[in-house]
Amino acid sequence: MRILQLHCDEIEYTPTKKEISAAEEIQPETKRFEEIVVAFIAVEDGDDSTVAQKAINEIQDSMKKVGCKKLLLYPYAHLSSNLASPSTALSVLKQMESLGTDLEIHRAPFGWTKSYKVQVKGHPLAETSKIITKERTEEETSEAVKSESKIKSYWYIMELDGSMKKFSDFNFAKHQNLEALAKYESVKKRSVDEAPPHVSLMKKLAIADYEPASDSGNMRFYPNGRLIKSQIERYVTDRVKDYGGYEVETPIMYDSHHPSMASYFNRFPARQYSINAEGKHLFLRFAACFGQFLMVSDFQMSYKNLPYRLYELTRYSFRREQSGELVGLRRLRAFTMPDCHAFCRDIPQAIDELKTRFDLSKDVLNNLGLDDNDYEMAIRFTEDFYKEHKDIVHELVKKHGKPVLVEMWKERFFYYVLKWEFNYIDNLGKASALSTDQIDVENGQRYGIEFVDENNKPQHPIILHNSPSGAVERIIYALLEKAASDLKRGKKPHFPLWLAPTQVRVIPIKEEFLDYAKNLANKISEQQIRVDMDDRNESIGKRVRDAEKEWIRYILVIGEKEINSKNINIRDREQDQSREASYEAFIDEIKKQISSKPFEKLNAPFFLSQRPQIMV
Template sequence: LEQFVTNKMIEYGAMEVETPIMYDFKHPSLSDYLNRFPARQYLLNSEDKELFLRFAACFGQFLLMHDTQFSYKQMPLKLYELTRYSFRREKSGEVCGLRRLRAFTMPDCHAFCAELNQAKKEFEKRFKLSIEILNEIGLTKEDYEIALRFTQDFFEENKDLIKKLAKIYDKPILVELWKERFFYFILKWDANFIDNQKKAAALSTDQIDVENAKRYKITYVDKNGEKKYPLILHFSPSGAIERVVYALLEKAFKNQQLGKSPMLPLWLSPTQVRLIPISESYVLKVNELTKEIAKHNIRVDIDDRASTLQKKIREAEKEWVPYIIVVGPKEIESGILSVRDRENNRKVEKMELSQLIEKIQTKIKNKPFQLLPLPQNLSKRPQFYG
């Protein structure tokens, strides 16, 4: 999931950077921001300094841009970082599973734009990109609601952009209209996932920042050779990685309530195919099938433990394995596999190994691949208890 979002941002044209997680609370630019927009940051004392842990990538990226020379020719200039980690000192009663954490992984992209028209074009482009990314992850427009916030003045002068955003989303949008600006941005949107307890959690977001370039003394050279402050767009294309996983799990539960089998998208399933030999004498043959499947960048494992066949199938179901295949003499002799397809309501379909591989490859096309992070044979895995 992290790799997928990062690849999308690099394709978009952002330069990947890495910035510190700890900053001096007394830094003039940072203290001005923190005093105006207080957050629940973790504080640390080291010798004579008061330090804090970042809650966003803004601080490091803005300090980096303060020391960067660039002109209108390089704009919009885009920086991207996948923060491992960002920190918020949430109260004990507020911490909730993967929805709200004290440490989280946040894809964070800033675009530095020369003027408002350029910022508006980039804002619209990123709005479309975020919808595309969420959709490819497995969250459609039916899974989240968009909220827009802007000032009265901005709306009167830029109705065209607001209408475009509404048309792109093609669903009702919640709007918060301010008479005066009291944050650092003039326009912001959030994609809010509504879970099964009817609680909202923000995923993707973007905003047009009109203050922080001056606060951090970030300047660019315009066509006339003069130094100007850019507009800054703050963008998270997916929201925190942990929160995306929470949204996918909540969606799976919602589907289960509708009579469907709960599951993760195939490309994100830890094990995509599980082979279950009918007895120990077929383990070697199953190993050959496993090698062939794994050659095609498919995560496959073997349940070769000393347990009953029904228990192995039941455990594979509990793990939401998308494809379960029991292998015995008929399958070895005929080359035809009985594939239990979780997405198709666990129906068993007869197919050759090559057909199964082709089917999976079609479904996971253009998605990044990670190797199976555990021993391929379940008998080799330790048991974890918590």
């Protein structure tokens, strides 16, 4: 519905002749009103009583502001090119007429050509236009979101030997995190009432913070956070490319009326951000699927090309999660996700590919600093798929090396027949999915993706959807939570060295050692190591303390002794006392830890005296 609303000194109209056969039966007579708000209204396709209600509410709100209690509803088709049928339009207008409370409402006749004369007031709120759509009153919730709660699931724990046990028959004593996951997923029971520790850490370490000027769940990343993110992004991208993914880039917004979109909407349980622009109803992508599928559907593919893998690092994917679900970096509305699709000729090929990607995901998580003890696996499948492919399910469980949470569906509801994921279990027993892969049997057809098989017949591929790491922000969340649990156990928390914003901090004792210290730092920096210098006029104790608060692994204090010695004095966060080593040995030690990882330069001023204080 489109409304042009005018606050008028006066309006006068005269119905001249019937414009359409559905016109109202009235006695045509001239009407004149003074001190009135006139709403020129075009009722559009899809408008109904909820739109009528919403519209009248909005009109009433704005009338309150201008202090007017008289309203004229004036049918005005020319505001839209997507009109509702005359009968619907008339009924919607009548509803609006009846829904207004506390107002004197008039309605100009429908279906008549009218001449009119209008005198509009000169104040800023006198003229407004409104577009009222159904989405704004009643959330456009996808079918998948709506019926997700109706799905019937059967929960088990699968042992390494492939046997499936009910929770009650499984001994969780040695598998407390798995128990947490099982309860979390199935019983939906969570009893925590403190904020997750990573929230304060992400602020204290100047990694990320909320951005009040944006929507919730859209974070700002400070230089430290951007550096860490960037390192992770590059690492995961490198790994996917090594595995055989080809990197692409696709738009972040799509037309929801595109035929492939409309039906996908209803198969993917996510809420979207929507944008109306130039009459189009666009939504922000919640994964890279659309872009890649639309792209690949234009490819000419043979079975010889498969498996074929496309990869995109989405910065960002958007999911308009319910506000109550958002917490720190754990759950966001805008997030960065590596998303790799493999197009496979059939199920056997898909299964082969699935195994490769399973190993890849495990190895990626490991290198990011999350080991097997940090996450638990869940695997979900339809009963039919399981009956035919028990062996692959067992194999994945064996690869994982620990019992696994199983969810089995009687019928296939989603577009996939199997999905596994690794869940990080945090300090408060909450589970969040990181890596995941799915076997998609539907979207090949939906998006018209085809390849030609040996018999020259077009076929739709089976598609795998893998994120080897899960959302990058969530990796940071997991690393921070892990650090927080170290802290709780009295251990010094740390980041993997290759992710640390500063790897080496140089502290000259006195001003006179500045030059020497700077030279040393330059030498280290040339080795692609992030080094900075605390040149502030503060005590040694203070500067060491500040470095420790930033979790800096190596602190080099430079004084008379060091200048006169060949060796460097190293305060190593991993050990409790300082030690001496030669420059070469020190560089070697660092190189060994970071050699297989990407390198980004220091993302802050080299001199601490030049750094603004971001967080304390």
